[in-house]
Amino acid sequence: MPWFKRQPVTLDASGEKNVRTEGLWVKCEQCRQIIWKKDLDENMSVCPKCGKHFRIDARTRLAQLLDDNQYETFDTNLSSTDPLSFVDLKAYRNRLQAAQRDTQLKDAIINAYGKLDGRPVIISAMEYAFIGGSMGAVVGEVITRAIERAHDARTPLIIVSASGGARMMEGVISLMQLAKISAALARLDGAKVPYISVLTDPTTGGVTASFAMLGDLNIAEPGALIGFAGPRVIEQTIRQKLPPGFQRAEFLLEHGFLDAVVPRKELKAYISRALAFMIP
Amino acid sequence: MKKRSRDNPRKNLTEAGEPGVGIRPHAEMLTQIDTSSDQREALSGKNSAKMESGSKTQQELDKIEQQITHLQSLGGQTTEAQREMAELGARVKELRRDVSAHLNAWERTELARHPQRPYTLDYIDRIFTDWSEIHGDRSFGDDPAIVCGMARFHGEEVLVVGNQKARDTKQKVYRNFGYANPEGYRKAMRVMQIAEKFKRPIFTFVDTPGAYPGLGAEERGQAEAIAYNLREMARLRVPIITTITGEGGSGGALAIAIANRVLMMENAIYSVISPEGCASIMWRDATKKDLAAQAMKITSKDLSEMKIVDEIIAEPAGGAHNDHAEAAALVDGVLQRELAELKKMSAEQLVDSRYQKFRTMAQFYQE
Ligand SMILES: [Zn+2]
Numbered sequence: 001m002p003w004f005k006r007q008p009v010t011l012d013a014s015g016e017k018n019v020r021t022e023g024l025w026v027k028c029e030q031c032r033q034i035i036w037k038k039d040l041d042e043n044m045s046v047c048p049k050c051g052k053h054f055r056i057d058a059r060t061r062l063a064q065l066l067d068d069n070q071y072e073t074f075d076t077n078l079s080s081t082d083p084l085s086f087v088d089l090k091a092y093r094n095r096l097q098a099a100q101r102d103t104q105l106k107d108a109i110i111n112a113y114g115k116l117d118g119r120p121v122i123i124s125a126m127e128y129a130f131i132g133g134s135m136g137a138v139v140g141e142v143i144t145r146a147i148e149r150a151h152d153a154r155t156p157l158i159i160v161s162a163s164g165g166a167r168m169m170e171g172v173i174s175l176m177q178l179a180k181i182s183a184a185l186a187r188l189d190g191a192k193v194p195y196i197s198v199l200t201d202p203t204t205g206g207v208t209a210s211f212a213m214l215g216d217l218n219i220a221e222p223g224a225l226i227g228f229a230g231p232r233v234i235e236q237t238i239r240q241k242l243p244p245g246f247q248r249a250e251f252l253l254e255h256g257f258l259d260a261v262v263p264r265k266e267l268k269a270y271i272s273r274a275l276a277f278m279i280p
Numbered sequence: 281m282k283k284r285s286r287d288n289p290r291k292n293l294t295e296a297g298e299p300g301v302g303i304r305p306h307a308e309m310l311t312q313i314d315t316s317s318d319q320r321e322a323l324s325g326k327n328s329a330k331m332e333s334g335s336k337t338q339q340e341l342d343k344i345e346q347q348i349t350h351l352q353s354l355g356g357q358t359t360e361a362q363r364e365m366a367e368l369g370a371r372v373k374e375l376r377r378d379v380s381a382h383l384n385a386w387e388r389t390e391l392a393r394h395p396q397r398p399y400t401l402d403y404i405d406r407i408f409t410d411w412s413e414i415h416g417d418r419s420f421g422d423d424p425a426i427v428c429g430m431a432r433f434h435g436e437e438v439l440v441v442g443n444q445k446a447r448d449t450k451q452k453v454y455r456n457f458g459y460a461n462p463e464g465y466r467k468a469m470r471v472m473q474i475a476e477k478f479k480r481p482i483f484t485f486v487d488t489p490g491a492y493p494g495l496g497a498e499e500r501g502q503a504e505a506i507a508y509n510l511r512e513m514a515r516l517r518v519p520i521i522t523t524i525t526g527e528g529g530s531g532g533a534l535a536i537a538i539a540n541r542v543l544m545m546e547n548a549i550y551s552v553i554s555p556e557g558c559a560s561i562m563w564r565d566a567t568k569k570d571l572a573a574q575a576m577k578i579t580s581k582d583l584s585e586m587k588i589v590d591e592i593i594a595e596p597a598g599g600a601h602n603d604h605a606e607a608a609a610l611v612d613g614v615l616q617r618e619l620a621e622l623k624k625m626s627a628e629q630l631v632d633s634r635y636q637k638f639r640t641m642a643q644f645y646q647e
Binding site: 077078079080081083084086087088089136137138140141144166168169170171172173174175176177178179180182183184185186187189190205206208209210211212213214226227228229230233234237238242246247255256257 | 491492493494495497498499500501502503504506507508510511512514515530531534535538550551552553557558561562563564571572575576577578583586588634635638639641642643644645646647
């Protein structure tokens with residue numbers, strides 16, 4: 001969750017400090033420089049000093065990719081039923097309510113229909129601020145519906161991932177979303193409708209191990225953490241420190257698992273160019 | 281400016297999972313955890329009561345077993361003693377069934393991981409004939425954590441794919457404790473496509489703690505290997521039957537489990553993350569694994585109720601480890617029946633019904 005998040009100042013019920021300061025200045029965690037917030041915003045939330053790509057929310061993403069910030073959202077009313085009545089240190093129901101209040105979304109995903117350089121597209125954009133962008137039954141269903149719409153209307157599909165993976169509070173139900181989405185992508189592939197997967201920081205776990213790696217093109221933003229297992233789990237397993245840059249977008253490019261690493265400012269143009277190649 | 285997660289000591293705790301937890305939400309999602317919760321106490325209370333009753337039965341069972349051993353050691357048995365022993369033996373079986381019926385999720389996890397539990401090659405040995413193993417992914421190497429091969433099932437040519445664990449230390453290392461690497465999943469997919477080409481049914485056996493969370497596994501595209509299998513298995517034009525025999529560990533299990541029929545052994549588990557991994561992330565304490573196991577609903581009964589598995593395969597009294605031959609016979613019977621059903625379907629019907637199965641599965645949302 002970006003700590004400069006544009007949200008009203010809130011205090012949650014537990015009294016835990018959860019203040020989000022609307023500052024005029026932000027410090028870049030990569031170059032440690034102080035940046036004027038307005039400069040950052042005008043630069044698509046990319047550090048003007050070092051090029052660090054800050055995390056952005058799903059609505060900002062849609063605004064950056066779709067023409068004139070014009071789009072129609074769909075499948076917006078699905079919400080979790082808390083099928084396991086899951087309670088750990090906190091009830092999942094309460095986590096959901098807090099996330100819904102903070103993001104003004106029902107779950108960690110927005111489906112949108114709009115135009116990209118004049119070409120109709122369907123974009124499914126994940127919202128990392130909603131419980132780490134984790135995927136439960138709602139995210140799984142909403143993405144599947146986006147795939148089905150793309151299939152039926154023969155409209156190119158773009159999924160922008162930003163997720164820690166499957167949502168533990170929905171247990172194996174979350175796991176089954178991987179299967180459902182991947183099966184739907186098999187059909188989309190069979191129908192030869194373009195699907196471009198955009199991996200942003202972070203894309204890990206079951207999201208990477210399903211739709212994020214199944215695009216006709218899999219492209220990522222610079223510096224994005226992309227992997228299956230989390231870095232700390234790997235360190236514990238192999239009992240050694242991971243090399244610098246491990247699981248970053250550039251690392252995956254080098255190992256042949258990404259088709260391109262594309263800076264945010266060039267992302268729309270890259271996708272537009274790819275769609276021109278894919279559509280007669 | 282308040283940096284919310286940077287200096288939060290809880291962040292470390294949330295990432296301190298067990299190895300083998302394939303899928304885990306990012307640690308930062310947990311920065312708002314509230315430490316006090318009545319529900320948590322209620323849950324832990326309920327759980328410990330259950331465990332006590334389970335262990336009482338276990339104790340009674342142990343006592344009777346000791347008595348039987350004692351009586352047998354006396355030798356020169358009278359008909360009365362023989363009759364008594366037969367009665368006691370029957371009582372032990374009955375009690376074991378009783379214990380099995382009331383095991384909690386963590387106790388079942390222990391059974392699913394029992395070192396004497398039959399593994400894939402044990403089932404292959406007892407259910408199939410003419411086993412000929414197929415090795416390698418034709419790209420990087422051969423992964424002994426997954427075995428694949430041609431076999432005959434009651435005379436019919438089939439393909440068998442399964443995770444493989446081992447019992448002694450040397451073999452365990454060789455099999456990587458059942459954690460497959462990307463080449464394992466790629467080998468599995470490669471051979472499944474051969475089966476499709478020659479119209480042979482596919483049986484898969486799932487028993488893995490998860491896909492291997494290693495450095496090389498990431499370099500060689502663990503996520504891509506799993507993702508590819510999920511998509512490609514969905515459109516294979518032959519019957520696929522999956523049996524979860526032990527641990528169904530997350531994406532590492534699912535990658536060979538996109539089947540027309542998904543069967544689950546009575547004491548197997550199927551889960552998005554290991555109970556230890558879930559406990560260390562959600563409870564920030566890996567010893568809360570029993571709570572996590574219960575909360576995640578990972579037993580065959582839970583999965584059957586959620587319609588994620590089609591059928592539960594009964595196990596010998598006390599668990600499959602007590603009698604490999606009987607366990608295999610029970611699996612064999614169900615596989616024969618299911619294959620006979622699937623063979624009535626055309627390739628199109630197989631693909632369509634498999635698609636519909638996963639499309640309509642786990643639809644837990646409101647609109
Ligand atoms: Zn910077």
